[in-house]
Amino acid sequence: MKARLALGYPVLVAAEGPVVLGYGTFGDFRAFPGYRYSVEHSVYIHVDHRGRGLGRVIVDELVAAANALGKHVMIAGIDGGNPASLRLHAQAGFVEVARMPEVGRKFGRWLELVFMQRVLDAPGASRPD
Ligand SMILES: CC(C)(COP(=O)(O)OP(=O)(O)OC[C@H]1O[C@@H](n2cnc3c(N)ncnc32)[C@H](O)[C@@H]1OP(=O)(O)O)[C@@H](O)C(=O)NCCC(=O)NCCS
Structure with missing residues (x-):
């Protein structure tokens, strides 16, 4: 988290008084200069605070923060068996761009990774190389 903050990237925390309800953050999509306009x-x-709209608020705030930093694309890597996250991101304007079977493993089974992305400004928007 410190490394993200040092890069000027946000770590957003949802709280009720002293109780942390959730958080969201982003970092570079890939650690090469050519990918510097994309974040993941x-x-x-x-678990006690899901279904209240907090996830959506955090994703919307992350989108706004990435936009303010001049990023072009925001990416979510989601377990294919996670309908809550798939729906949350679809509702927030992300579209599925890749589905990778059996790239993860947990609890004795292979996991599918779904990438969803949202263009933050406009498709084809220009940036310096
Ligand atoms: C995914 C997660 C962040 C959603 O947060 P949340 O605060 O419960 O979501 P919200 O209340 O903001 O709901 C956002 C949308 O997702 C939908 N959703 C939420 N939980 C759902 C579920 N279990 N099944 C299907 N849809 C669900 C909501 O209905 C809502 O869509 P709508 O506006 O069409 O009604 C939360 O479940 C979570 O932290 N999961 C574990 C970690 C995780 O999977 N993170 C995402 C990795 S990228």
């Missing part, structure tokens, strides 16, 4: 985010809401 993560969002997590405590």
